[in-house]
Amino acid sequence: MKRTFSIGGVHPHDSKISRDCAIETLPTPGTVYISVAQHIGAPAVPVVAPGDKVKTGQVVAEPGGFVSAFIHSSVSGTVKSVAPRADLAGKMSMTIEIQVEGDEWAEGIDRSETLVTDIPDDPKAIIEKIRLGGIVGLGGATFPTHVKLSPPPGSVCERLIINGCECEPYLTSDFRVLLEKGEQVVVGAAILRKALGGVPCTIAIEENKPEAIKHIGEVIARLNFSGIEVMSLKKRYPQGGEKQLIDAVMHRQVGSGALPISVGAVVQNVGTALAVYDAVQKGKPLIDNVITVTGNSAPRQANFLVRVGTPLSFILEKAGGLPEGDLKVISGGPMMGRAVANLESATLKGTSSLLLLRPEETLRGQEGSCIRCGKCTDACPMGLEPYLLNRLVKAGDLEGLEANAIQDCIECGCCLYSCPANIPLLDRIRLAKADVLGVIRARAAAAKAAASK
Amino acid sequence: MSKLLVSPSPHIHSENSTRSLMFDVVVALLPAVLCSFLFYGWREILVMAVSVGSCLLLEWAITRYMLRKPSTIGDMSAVVTGILLGLNLPYTTPWWVVFIGAAVAIGVAKMTFGGLGQNVFNPALVGRVFLLVSFPTYMTTWSAPQGLFGVDAVSGATPLSAVQEGLMRGSTIQELTSGYDYADMLFASIGGSAGEVCALALLAGFVYLLIRKVIKPWITLSIFGTVALVSLIFWGIDPSRFTDPLFNLLTGGLILGACFMATDYVTSPMSLWGGVIFGVGIGFLTMMIRYFGSYPEGVSFAILIMNSFVPLLDRAFKQKKFGR
Amino acid sequence: MTQLVIWTIVILTVLGMLLAAILFAVAKKFKVEEDPRIDDVEKAMPGANCGGCGFAGCRAFAEAAVKADDLDSVYCPVGGGETMKKVAAILGRQVKEKAPMVAVVRCNGSCDVRPTVNVYCGSLSCRVKATLYSGDTGCSWGCVGCGDCVGACQFGALKMNPETGLPEVDESKCTACGACVKACPKAVIELRAKGPRGMREVVCCINRDRGPQVKKACANACIGCGICFKTCTHEAIVFENNVAYIDYSKCKLCRECEAVCPTGAIHGVGFPKPLDVEAVKARIAERKKKAAEAAAADKKEEEK
Incomplete structure (x- = not known):
């Protein structure tokens, strides 16, 4: 009997039509728009001014509070403006506009592909590196990771859960990361473990991704890491929800209004583990992420590695252009994602997918009376x-x-x-x-x- | 120019709709309906046609001319009410009595409460009970099945009323039930209203609803369990005065009531334990009415009585909340 | 037989009297002492129980009015001055005259002048829509057109105009209870003084974006040019956040702002005659000329 959470849940068709598309690196656009509100908590404070030259990976905004995060330039070029700009819902948020000139990276970033498996010993140093890397939770909530890794006094972490459920239909970015960057994810998980004081770690993957379960199991065996296991979970939405995942893996229920740490759990997403690996082992801050472009009406299915701040229209263009006719573009999955009203808006750290749905796939029926079906x-x-x-x-x-x-x-x-x-x-x-x-x-x-x- | 659609999440929807759920119920009732046609012939077809037709007509007329709202007949709930009412009447019922039953079911029991989802009592049952009280002659003159192609019209009493009358005359249960074969009851050849005839067809429909996940089995099973338990106890005490469990399970409208009427979404509790208590209440009341009441049959009354407890049960039994 | 009838009558009569006596005694014993003026005030109220006064209903308003030291703290917007006068008479107090108000929709971005760029297909609620995104036109300030205000109005004074996609106020029915103002998530609706004989000037736009952006989004919008502000001789126009606002307590209804507005965002309501733009413009030009001459004369004098 495979594990899953105990109450409720639905089984939408998983529609993972882009699962076999390998990750492609998208070229940098002409201009990127980096919002300073890419995480939960206080917006970051810009530290660059129009006219400044920035390099890829250079800090452009500093945390605006304890629960906040650094923001780095994802390209090299000239800052054109620091001004409010419409986000995907058309609402204004402070944005740093950078015109791209070449691709010159900041000092101290190791861009080689070699896998670094030696993990730093000091948890404090790890957490500081994660903080400086501007890493936030990439599972959707974009909560600053360093805050999650610093449990409040009195609470004890007993298990780290790496969330590879990707329970939303259509999305495949985490799945591709697990398959293609499994080593980095596992090392990232080991780093996070260390940061939490060497707690055991479970990488939870839903059963509809058998290749990923097999691959990660092999990687753990090959790298010979102890304390990390893979767990296959039943397919059920919303398994990737933090509380549901803890219930599924540990059979513990987080109380109302309480944090996962209250039952001894810390949950991090697969993408976050990869970003942690990059930041701690390679000195590379969070400036790109994998975004799925999918949907039955999409010109082609793709998983792109995209620099943060790339305009959505640029990504869609690279995926073959927007098809004719009315459609809905969703940032995120079909269950919790947000409909895009403004294609000129740019990606954020937490953007996981662009899903294209035709009206007939998405229109709701007319509201009727409640028949108390339960x-x-x-x-x-x-x-x-x-x-x-x-x-x-x-x-x-x-x-x-x-x-x-x-x-x-x-x-x-x-x-x-x-x-x-x-x-x-x-x-x-x-x-x-x-x-x-x-x-x-x-x-x-x-x-x-x-x-x- | 093509435009972007915008709406709040979720952006996809399950294939469920009120119409599809109601359609499933209609499909589940089809075997029983076909059986009743087969056993009772064209007069049953007439009763069913009048019942379904007048339910639809009344719902349409009331929404259109009295409430002045868009018509709701498209959701097929009136069809379900019509079929259930038809299955609850003897095939000899005159068409105008059927129409009155439909008028009470749709007009009084459903629409005055605000239409689908608002009614406290099961409309078809209210219609049936109204007719039972107002036109007892039509409602209790049962006839043994005659068959679509048969010619012999045999009139007789249903097993339950035969037993009750017999008991009043001083006969014992053994004498009275010796003429009934349980296999016959299962495959339908005993007297009763249309829906009481073929137990197997009704159970097949019930299983279909379970497989399609339209209803949950708790309510039905707890009714069956309670009826079996209560009759087992009484039968064990005095088998000459009280009928045995199998007889009680297979006769009357128990299967129809437990599978299709007590499980009506609108008038049953939502939670597991609420449903179980609801079912136990129906089973217990049914047996009390059958053993001690003046009516031979008590399922309809039992369900209607328990219907009125649904808001209380919903309030008392809630799903366990996550982490609380 | 006769005896039976007599006995029946006697017993029923006695029973009736006995029960009446019990009822009377109970009613006396459990009577709640209340200021009788509360009932009188409640009778004088419109009785709509709309909650526009801020109290739960007319009864609650009456209780508060009786309790309050002066009538400045309570006001029934529905009944207006007349009701308040009656209430004041009952309570033997004075009431200040308040100008009758009316709900005003400050958006004139109808469908034909405000091109849509998106299609909304969620549930029909302004609040849901406004929380979700900036709206399906280029204007993120104006009416989103789902009719929450219409649903909030208890007096049937608001209805959506399907042609413009905007709500319209029926002034004869509007009681200025303020329910629509609370219901509107965009704060498009405002309560304003009805004005003398129903005449008033209103800026029908609250878009705070800059001119070029506004121009692209809506042809009827206030583009923040400030011409009305410069023209107004009564200091009635407040010009802030790229948008003009007319302070109805200062406006003298000269209609000059309406005449000079390049986009027609300023609406004159209730005037008996249509606005003669040329005449008003000529009047302004005349005044400016005179002012310029006077200034020139001043300058000359100073030079001397």
């Missing part, structure tokens, strides 16, 4: 009752929503995916969740203020 409650991986939350949202009952744990929602989309009446459950829950979280935060602030008096 499919949403069966599907919810957090054990919530979306139909009930929907009713409470309509009634505007914030207390009832909080009592029914709306704040636990991970926005995985299972409820809306499985609703036969096409009720926009998640759309409403997402907004109400923000309202409820606001109330909870206000209450916490008031309690803090009262306590300090």
Whole structure:
């Protein structure tokens, strides 16, 4: 019996049509647009001005707080502007525009392909290198990795989980990284282990990627690393969700509002492990990542190694251009990804895919009445009752929503995916969740203020 | 110029729709419907046609002219109600009685509550019970199956009412049930309303619904289990006064009720334990009515009574929340 | 037989009186003492229970009004001045006159002037749409057109115009309760003074982007040229964030800003006659000429 998480989940068709496309390195575009808000937490503060010459891998923005990250130039060239620019949803965010001139790399970056397997001994030094490399979680949340690796005092890490589930349909970037850069990922996992004090490590991969499971197993045996194992998990969405993955691997459930470290787990994505390897062993900061271009209507399927800040239109052009007719371009997977409204926006560190869907593949049906079939409650991986939350949202009952744990929602989309009446459950829950979280935060602030008096 | 579509996630949807779920229920009911046609002939076809036709017509008319909303007959829920109502009536029911039943089912039990998803009670059952109370003659004059190609119209009582009447006359159970063969009950050749005839066809439909993951087995199994257990206890105490478990499981509308009416989404609890309690309640009430009530059959009443507990059960039994 | 009828009547009568006595006693014993003026005030209210005053309903408003020391802290936007006068009369207090207000949609980017670049296909809710992205036109400030305001209005005063894709306010029905203002995630709708005889000037745009970008996105937008600001002689125009705003408390309805606006973003509402642009422009030119002459004269005098 293969392991999986205990509550809910759905089984969308996995549609991994780009799984056999080897990673291609995309040429650098004429101009890159590097946003300073590429991670969860405070935006970074630009340290370059228009007219400055920058090299590939040079710092262009520094952390704007503890939970924040360095941002490096992904190309060499001249800074043209530092100004707000529309992101993929058309909303403004501070962006550094760099015109590309050649490809001159900063000092201290080892660009050779040789595998470096000697791991530094000092966890502090490793974490500092990861911080300086501007590494953030590449599984989607883009949480700064060095923060995750520094557990708060009193908490003990018992296991590192490397997330290779890639449970979203269509996406194949992690799968290709596992196959083609398995050695680097395993060394990266060993580095992360060391940083956490030598805890055991599990590389979790869903069973629909048998080649990757086999390959990583062989790599671990070949490199002779102890304390790292591969675990094959049942295919089920949202297995790659942090809480779900910990439940699947360790049979422990992270409490409401708690961090994974509270049950002794740290989860890092496969892409993050690769970036950690690059930063610690090669001195190369996070300036590129693998992006899948896929979809039945895509001119061709591809997995590209792309410099951060490359315009989406440039990537699509290299993949054969946007096909005629209306379509939806999704940054990320079809379950949690964001629809792109602005193709001139650029990739971020956390961009994992560009998915092209035709209207008929993506249009929702007309909203009907709830027939109380219970499919949403069966599907919810957090054990919530979306139909009930929907009713409470309509009634505007914030207390009832909080009592029914709306704040636990991970926005995985299972409820809306499985609703036969096409009720926009998640759309409403997402907004109400923000309202409820606001109330909870206000209450916490008031309690803090009262306590300090 | 081609444009980009934008919407919140998720961007894909499962193949489920209200219509497809209802269609599955219709498919699951087809064997039973065909069996009833085969055993009861053209008059049953007429009853079924009137029932389904008037349910659709009424739903369309009410949404169109009274509520002034887009019509909801496309979701096929009215078809399901119509078929269930048809299966709940004897084939001898006059067409206008069927129409009244449909009017009560759709007009009173479904639409006054706000239409699909809002009703507290199963519409088809409300229709049936209304007819049972208002037109007892039509509803309790059962006839033994006659066959689509047969000619002999044999009138008689259903096993359950025969037993009840017999008991009143002072006969013992052994005498009364000796004429029934359980194999016959399974394959349909005993009297009853259309849907009570062929147990095997109904069970086949139930298995289809389970395989298609339209319904879950808890409610049905707990009804069967409770009925079997309760009748086992009473039968064990006094086999001359109380009928045996197998007789109770195979007669009356129990299989139809447990597989298709108690499992109706709208009027059943969502959670596992809520469903189990719901089923136990239905099974227990059914047996109490059968053994001690004045009606020979109690499934419809039992389901309707338990329907009213659904909001409470939903409130009391919730799914376990992650990490809480 | 007669006896039976008599007994029936007697017993029922006695029973009825007995129960009435019990009911009366209970009602007396458990009576909640309440200021009778609350009932009077509630009767004077419009009774829509819309919550536009900030209280849960008309009853809650009445309780608050009776409790409050003065009537400045409570105001019923639906009933307006008349209702407040009645309330003041009941409570024996004074009430300040407030100008009647009306909801105003500050966006005139109709479908024909604001080209769409995307197609929205999610659930029909402005709030969902506005949270998701900047909107399906080049303008990220204006109306997103899903009609949350229409749903919020309890008085049927708002409806979407399918041709323009914008909501329209029926002023005869609008009570200025403010529900639409709260419902609009883009803050497009504003409550403004209705103005004398319903006449007012409004800048129907809140786009804060710079001129060239705005021009590309919408032909009817305020491009932040500032001409209206320079023209206005009453200091009624606030010019901030690349967009003009008319302070209705200062506007004298001279309609000069409306005449000079190059994109037609300033709308005059409720005026009996259509705007004679040429006449107004001539008037401005005349005034400018005079001002220039006066300035020249001043300069000459100074030189002397």
